[in-house]
Amino acid sequence: MTYMTKPSVRHPALRQNDLGLTRRDYEGVISTLCAGCGHDSVTAAIIEACFELSLPAHRLAKLSGIGCSSKTTNYFLNRSHGFNSVHGRMAAIATGANLANRDLVYLGVSGDGDTASIGLGQFCHAVRRQVNMVYIVENNGTYGLTKGQFSATNDRESRSKKGKDNLFEAIDLCAMAIQLGAGFVARGFSGDREQLVPLIKAAINYDGFALLDIISPCVTFNNHVASTKSYDYIRDHSEAVGGLDFVPPEAEIEVDYEEGASTSITLHDGSKLELSKLSDGYDPRDGHGAIDVIRRQYEQGNVVTGLLYVREDVDDLHARLNTPSQALNALPESDLCPGQVALEAINETMR
Amino acid sequence: MTGINDFVVKFANVNGSGSASANGFFAKALFRMGLTVSPKNIFPSNIQGLPTWFEVRVNDKGYGGRRDGVDLFVAMNPQSYEQDIEEVVPGGYVLYDSTMERFFGRDDITILGIPIARMCAYAYEDPRQRQLFKNVMYLGALAALLDMDAEVVELVIRQKLGGKEKLFEANLKALHMGRDYAHANFECPLPVRVQSVPDAPDRIMMSGNDAAGLGCIYAGATGAAWYPITPSTSLAEAFEGYMLKLRGDGEGAYRGAVVQAEDELAAIGIAVGAGWNGARSFTATSGPGISLMGEFIGLAYFAEVPVVIFDIQRGGPSTGMPTRTQQSDVLACAYASHGDTRHVMLIPNDPRECFEFAAQAFDLAERLQTPVFVLSDLDIGMNDWPIEPLSWDDTRSFDRGKVLDAAALEDVERFGRYLDVDGDGIPYRTIPGTHATKGAYFTRGSSHDAYAGYTEDGQINVENMQRLTRKFDGALDLVPKPEEHRRGSGGDAGLIYFGSTHAAVQEALDQLEAQGFAMNALRLRAFPFTQEVLKFAEEHERVFVLEQNRDAQMRTLLMAEAGIPGEKLVPLLNFDGMPLTATFISDALKTALEVEADGDKPAFRIV
Ligand SMILES: Cc1ncc(C[n+]2csc(CCOP(=O)(O)OP(=O)(O)O)c2C)c(N)n1
Ligand code: SF4
Ligand SMILES: [Mg+2]
Numbered sequence: 001m002t003y004m005t006k007p008s009v010r011h012p013a014l015r016q017n018d019l020g021l022t023r024r025d026y027e028g029v030i031s032t033l034c035a036g037c038g039h040d041s042v043t044a045a046i047i048e049a050c051f052e053l054s055l056p057a058h059r060l061a062k063l064s065g066i067g068c069s070s071k072t073t074n075y076f077l078n079r080s081h082g083f084n085s086v087h088g089r090m091a092a093i094a095t096g097a098n099l100a101n102r103d104l105v106y107l108g109v110s111g112d113g114d115t116a117s118i119g120l121g122q123f124c125h126a127v128r129r130q131v132n133m134v135y136i137v138e139n140n141g142t143y144g145l146t147k148g149q150f151s152a153t154n155d156r157e158s159r160s161k162k163g164k165d166n167l168f169e170a171i172d173l174c175a176m177a178i179q180l181g182a183g184f185v186a187r188g189f190s191g192d193r194e195q196l197v198p199l200i201k202a203a204i205n206y207d208g209f210a211l212l213d214i215i216s217p218c219v220t221f222n223n224h225v226a227s228t229k230s231y232d233y234i235r236d237h238s239e240a241v242g243g244l245d246f247v248p249p250e251a252e253i254e255v256d257y258e259e260g261a262s263t264s265i266t267l268h269d270g271s272k273l274e275l276s277k278l279s280d281g282y283d284p285r286d287g288h289g290a291i292d293v294i295r296r297q298y299e300q301g302n303v304v305t306g307l308l309y310v311r312e313d314v315d316d317l318h319a320r321l322n323t324p325s326q327a328l329n330a331l332p333e334s335d336l337c338p339g340q341v342a343l344e345a346i347n348e349t350m351r
Numbered sequence: 352m353t354g355i356n357d358f359v360v361k362f363a364n365v366n367g368s369g370s371a372s373a374n375g376f377f378a379k380a381l382f383r384m385g386l387t388v389s390p391k392n393i394f395p396s397n398i399q400g401l402p403t404w405f406e407v408r409v410n411d412k413g414y415g416g417r418r419d420g421v422d423l424f425v426a427m428n429p430q431s432y433e434q435d436i437e438e439v440v441p442g443g444y445v446l447y448d449s450t451m452e453r454f455f456g457r458d459d460i461t462i463l464g465i466p467i468a469r470m471c472a473y474a475y476e477d478p479r480q481r482q483l484f485k486n487v488m489y490l491g492a493l494a495a496l497l498d499m500d501a502e503v504v505e506l507v508i509r510q511k512l513g514g515k516e517k518l519f520e521a522n523l524k525a526l527h528m529g530r531d532y533a534h535a536n537f538e539c540p541l542p543v544r545v546q547s548v549p550d551a552p553d554r555i556m557m558s559g560n561d562a563a564g565l566g567c568i569y570a571g572a573t574g575a576a577w578y579p580i581t582p583s584t585s586l587a588e589a590f591e592g593y594m595l596k597l598r599g600d601g602e603g604a605y606r607g608a609v610v611q612a613e614d615e616l617a618a619i620g621i622a623v624g625a626g627w628n629g630a631r632s633f634t635a636t637s638g639p640g641i642s643l644m645g646e647f648i649g650l651a652y653f654a655e656v657p658v659v660i661f662d663i664q665r666g667g668p669s670t671g672m673p674t675r676t677q678q679s680d681v682l683a684c685a686y687a688s689h690g691d692t693r694h695v696m697l698i699p700n701d702p703r704e705c706f707e708f709a710a711q712a713f714d715l716a717e718r719l720q721t722p723v724f725v726l727s728d729l730d731i732g733m734n735d736w737p738i739e740p741l742s743w744d745d746t747r748s749f750d751r752g753k754v755l756d757a758a759a760l761e762d763v764e765r766f767g768r769y770l771d772v773d774g775d776g777i778p779y780r781t782i783p784g785t786h787a788t789k790g791a792y793f794t795r796g797s798s799h800d801a802y803a804g805y806t807e808d809g810q811i812n813v814e815n816m817q818r819l820t821r822k823f824d825g826a827l828d829l830v831p832k833p834e835e836h837r838r839g840s841g842g843d844a845g846l847i848y849f850g851s852t853h854a855a856v857q858e859a860l861d862q863l864e865a866q867g868f869a870m871n872a873l874r875l876r877a878f879p880f881t882q883e884v885l886k887f888a889e890e891h892e893r894v895f896v897l898e899q900n901r902d903a904q905m906r907t908l909l910m911a912e913a914g915i916p917g918e919k920l921v922p923l924l925n926f927d928g929m930p931l932t933a934t935f936i937s938d939a940l941k942t943a944l945e946v947e948a949d950g951d952k953p954a955f956r957i958v
Contacts, residue, residue, distance in 0.1 A: 057791075058786060058788070058791060061783045074793050078791065079787070081783035081784075081793075083793075084793065084795040085650060086646050086647060089616060089620045092616070092617040092623075093621075095576075095617075095620075095621045097624040099624075099625050099630065100626075100628035100630035101630070101784060121613055122620070125613040321609070321610075323605065323606075324600045324602070324605070328607065329782065333748060335600075336568075337743075339743060350555035351383075351554075
C-alpha cells in the first residue's frame with residue numbers, strides 16, 4: 001500500500017479564506033488512525049485554525065516524532081514540508097530547523113509517550129531554550145502505536161483496559177512547562193473544537209515556545225471506564241479556566257466582554273488574546289497561580305483546560321543566540337566564507 | 352644521547368598548576384627558531400592535582416612524530432619523579448626543583464637542581480604568582496641550558512600576553528631569574544641544544560580542532576550543535592570563537608548559531624533539523640557520542656539529510672581512555688546505526704587536512720545528501736602541529752548539490768523527493784518554504800517510495816535501498832584519493848595506514864630505507880576506498896595495515912569493502928593510547944618482515 005491523496009475536487013460552495021484557499025487546501029492524506037481516535041479531531045482543528053488564519057501552508061513546517069499522534073502531520077497541510085523523525089526527538093529536529101530559518105512557522109506534533117517518556121529531556125530543553133514553535137502533545141495516557149502500555153501522563157489511580165493498575169505518578173506537562181519558562185501553555189480537549197481552534201491560532205501567532213497539551217482519547221486502548229483519559233471522563237471532569245478568543249491584528253473586536261471578567265493580551269504581531277469568563281480571578285500571566293490551580297484541581301480529579309499561562313514578552317532562541325534577522329539558510333556565500341585574506345591574517349597569528 | 356637540534360624535552364607537571372602556558376612558550380619559541388617541534392600533551396582526565404606531561408620533540412629534519420627516550424626531563428612533579436627518571440636516556444639531564452633536595456639514584460644522568468619554589472617565594476608575594484612564575488622560571492633556565500634565542504623567547508611571551516605590560520614585566524623577571532641561576536650554576540649551554548634554522552620553510556602551529564572549526568566557518572556552516580566531550584570540545588569552541596571574530600553582521604548579530612545541546616542525541620538531532628532546512632550544519636563528538644547518535648545517523652542516511660559529523664577519536668571502548676588517542680571508531684562510523692547503512696568518511700592526517708576536509712565534508716554531505724564523517728583523533732585534534740599555512744581558493748564555491756528553487760520547481764510536473772531522475776542515485780531535494788504549491792514532501796525514516804509516501808511494498812523498498820548503494824558508489828568520484836609514497840621500485844611488501852600516524856610513518860619509512868628496506872606506502876584519506884587502494888594491494892604480495900586499535904578495524908573494512916583478501920593484509924596494531932613513534936613502526940615492520948621471511952609463507956624480496 002502506498003499513501004492515498006484525497007481527490008482535490010474544488011467545490012464552488014466551499015468558503016475561501018483571504019488567500020483564496022479553501023479548507024481542502026489545508027488537508028493532508030487520508031488518516032489511517034482508528035475511527036473515533038481523538039488525534040483525528042486535533043488534525044481537523046489544526047486544519048481549521050490554519051485555514052481561518054489564512055496561513056500560507058508552505059511557510060509552515062510540520063515536525064513529529066513516532067506514534068499514532070506523530071503520524072498525523074501527514075494528515076494535514078499537504079503543501080507544507082513535514083518531518084516525521086525518530087521517537088521522542090521531534091524537539092531537536094524542530095530546534096535545528098528553526099535555527100536554519102526563523103521565518104517559518106514550526107508546528108510540532110507529538111504524543112505523550114513521545115514527549116513525556118523517551119523525549120522528556122528534549123522537551124524540557126526546547127522549552128527552556130524558548131524555541132519559537134507550537135508544540136502539540138496529543139495526550140491519550142497510553143502508547144497507542146505499541147498497543148496500550150501506560151504512558152507517563154497516565155494518572156496514578158487509573159487502570160488499563162486489561163485491568164492493570166498504574167503504579168506511578170503522572171507527569172503534568174503543562175505544570176512542567178510553566179516551571180521551565182515556557183511562553184505559552186494551554187490545555188485542550190480533542191472533543192471540544194470550539195475551545196481548541198482559538199488555542200491553536202493563538203499558539204501559532206505566539207512568538208516563543210507554545211505548548212498545547214491536548215487530551216486526545218485513544219478509543220482502542222484507553223477509553224474504558226477506569227481510564228482518566230476517556231471521552232466520558234474528560235467531559236465530566238474538565239474545568240476551563242476561562243474562554244479565549246483569538247483576534248487577528250487589525251480585526252475589530254466584535255464581542256462585548258464583561259467588565260472586569262476579561263483580560264486582553266496583545267501579541268508581537270498585534271493580534272490579541274481576549275480572555276473572558278476567567279474563573280475566580282484566574283490570571284494566566286501568573287505562573288505560580290497557574291501551577292497551583294492545576295494541582296488543586298488535579299487533586300479533585302479534575303483537568304483544567306484553556307489558556308493556562310502566557311508571558312507577554314519573551315526572547316526566543318534566536319534573540320538569545322544573537323542571530324541575524326535574515327534566515328541563516330538564506331545567507332549568501334559571501335556573507336559566510338571569510339576568504340583568503342582573512343585566512344592569511346589567521347595564519348599570521350599562528351606563526 | 353643526541354645533540355644539536357635533535358632531542359626530546361619532557362615536562363612533568365601537576366595539572367591545574369598553570370604550566371601549560373610556560374610549556375607552550377617553550378614550544379613556540381623553538382618553532383620560531385625554525386625547528387620542527389611536535390608538542391604532545393599527555394594529560395589526565397582530571398582538573399587539578401594529578402600528573403600531567405608535555406613532551407616536545409625537536410629536530411631540524413622535519414620529522415613531526417614522537418621519538419622514544421627523553422634527553423632532558425623537566426621534573427616538576429614529585430608524584431611522578433620515579434617513573435619520569437626512568438625515561439631519561441643515559442647521558443641525559445633532569446632539571447628539578449631542588450627546594451626539597453632529592454636523590455634520584457641514577458649515576459648515568461646529570462641532575463640539575465634549581466630551588467625554584469624558594470626563589471619564587473622570595474620574589475613574589477601573591478601565592479598565585481608564586482605558583483605561576485615557577486613555570487616561567489624553569490623556562491628561563493631551559494632557555495639558557497639549550498641556548499635558545501632570548502629575544503625570540505621574550506617576544507613569544509610578549510605577544511601571548513597581548514600588551515599586558517605589567518604582567519609581561521613580571522614574567523620577564525621570573526624568566527631572567529631562571530636564566531641567571533642557570534648561567535651561574537651550570538655549564539651553559541648543554542651539549543643538547545638548539546641552533547636557529549635560517550631557511551626553515553614557512554609553517555604555522557595549529558591544532559586539528561582549531562583548524563576543523565575554522566574549516567566549518569569557511570565551508571559556510573551556520574548550524575552547530577554539540578555536547579562537551581574530550582577530545583572534541585575544542586572544535587565546537589573554535590567554531591564559535593571564529594564565528595564571533597569573522598561572522599559579525601555589523602549590526603551586533605552573528606551569522607551562525609551554536610547550541611550546546613543537552614546530550615549527543617539532541618546535538619545530532621539539531622544538526623539534522625538544520626541540515627534538512629537548508630543550513631549547513633554539523634556536530635562534533637567522540638566515541639561515546641557516536642554511540643548515542645546512532646539512531647539519528649540512520650535517519651539522516653535513510654531520509655537523505657546532509658549533515659557533517661566530526662568524530663575526534665579517543666581510547667575506547669566505553670569511557671575508555673578519554674585523554675588518550677586511538678583510531679578505534681573506524682567501524683562504528685563506517686556503519687553507524689542499525690540496518691544497512693554505510694557512511695562516507697574523510698580521514699585527515701594533520702590540522703591542515705582537518706581544515707580542508709572540514710570544508711570538503713559539507714560539499715560532499717550536500718552533494719550526496721547524507722551524513723559525512725570526518726574521522727580525526729585526539730592527537731591531531733588537541734595537539735599543536737607545525738603545518739604549512741592554510742590557504743583558501745577564493746574562486747571556489749560551495750557545492751550545494753541538487754536543490755530545486757522556486758523557479759526550478761515551476762518546471763517540474765510532479766516532484767518526487769526520492770526519484771532518481773539522473774540515474775546517479777542522487778535525487779533532488781527542496782527546502783521548506785520555497786514554493787507555495789510545489790515541492791513539499793513528507794520526510795520520514797519509515798520505508799518510502801520515490802514520492803516520499805509511506806510504503807510497505809518490499810520491492811519498492813529494495814529499489815530504494817539499491818539506489819542508496821548507487822549513490823554511495825558515486826562518492827568514489829568525489830572523495831579525496833589516497834596519498835601514495837613510492838620508494839623506488841617498491842617490493843613485495845607495502846604499508847597501508849591513515850590519520851595521525853602519518854608523521855611517524857614517514858620517518859619510519861626513512862629509517863627502513865636507510866637499513867635497506869625500501870617500502871611503498873599508501874595513506875588512506877577516505878572511505879569508500881577508491882581504485883588506487885585496490886591497485887596498491889594488488890601490486891604487493893603482502894600489505895601491512897597500521898592502525899591504533901586492537902581489532903584491526905580498517906583491515907576488516909578493507910577486506911569487506913575493497914575485497915582485499917585477508918591473507919594479504921597483515922595487521923600492525925598499537926592501542927596503548929600514545930601517538931606512535933617511528934621506531935615502534937619500523938621495528939614492528941622489520942620484525943614482521945623477518946618473521947615472514949623465516950616462515951613457510953613466501954619469502955619477501957626486500958628492495
Ligand atoms: C527508539 C524507539 N523505541 C521504541 C519505539 C516504539 N514505539 C513507537 S510509538 C511508541 C509510543 C507512542 O506513544 P505516544 O507517543 O503516546 O503516541 P500515541 O501512539 O499514543 O499517539 C513506541 C514506544 C520506537 N519507534 N523507537
Ligand atoms: S490506537 Fe489509539 S491512538 Fe492509535 S489510532 Fe487507534 S485510537 Fe488513535
Ligand atoms: Mg499516547
